Amino acid sequence: xxxxxxxxxxxxxxxxxxxxxxxxxxxxxxxxxxxxxxxxxxxxxxxxxxxxxxxxxxxxxxxxxxxxxxxxxxxxxxxxxxxxxxxxxxxxxxxxxxxxxxxxxxxxxxxxxxxxxxxxxxxxxxxxxxxxxxxxxxxxxxxxxxxxxxxxxxx
Numbered sequence: 001x002x003x004x005x006x007x008x009x010x011x012x013x014x015x016x017x018x019x020x021x022x023x024x025x026x027x028x029x030x031x032x033x034x035x036x037x038x039x040x041x042x043x044x045x046x047x048x049x050x051x052x053x054x055x056x057x058x059x060x061x062x063x064x065x066x067x068x069x070x071x072x073x074x075x076x077x078x079x080x081x082x083x084x085x086x087x088x089x090x091x092x093x094x095x096x097x098x099x100x101x102x103x104x105x106x107x108x109x110x111x112x113x114x115x116x117x118x119x120x121x122x123x124x125x126x127x128x129x130x131x132x133x134x135x136x137x138x139x140x141x142x143x144x145x146x147x148x149x150x151x152x153x154x155x
Contacts, residue, residue: 001098002062005107008049008069013058016066018042020090028125055111059091059100067095070104074115084112084120089131101134 008017018041022033048054048071059068068091077083086108091100112120122140124131 003100003103004060005057005103008056008058014042014045017045017069021088024088024090059104067092068100070108072108084117086122105138
């Protein structure tokens with residue numbers, strides 16, 4: 001399968017990213033995706049695309065169908081050095097296992113290296129075994145665990 005990776009810029013790219021970004025957040029949080037939340041995310045994506053410390057790409061089939069995206073930021077690491085962060089990498093489920101995530105990760109890493117970045121981090125939901133495997137196969141190592149405890153009724 002031919003997969004084309006290109007920078008996000010069209011309205012179709014922005015619509016796809018905003019919708020699936022919101023849906024992905026809803027998997028992690030007690031969060032309701034609404035038309036308003038998607039519209040707000042579209043505004044954010046348009047701003048992110050303009051920034052020099054972000055790199056947002058889409059994956060396309062050879063006939064131009066958008067099937068995934070990767071969103072990268074250059075940020076400051078815990079020790080103060082600049083590092084790359086994969087914020088959300090999303091692939092339409094019917095394209096899982098076809099190398100799309102790998103191609104997006106490789107392209108993203110090449111961009112980070114071109115920016116002088118020496119390290120990349122990402123957060124993965126502990127239940128997302130598929131992305132854990134993809135990331136481990138790409139050379140990522142578990143560095144820490146983010147633990148969460150939810151309070152009910154204020155206590």
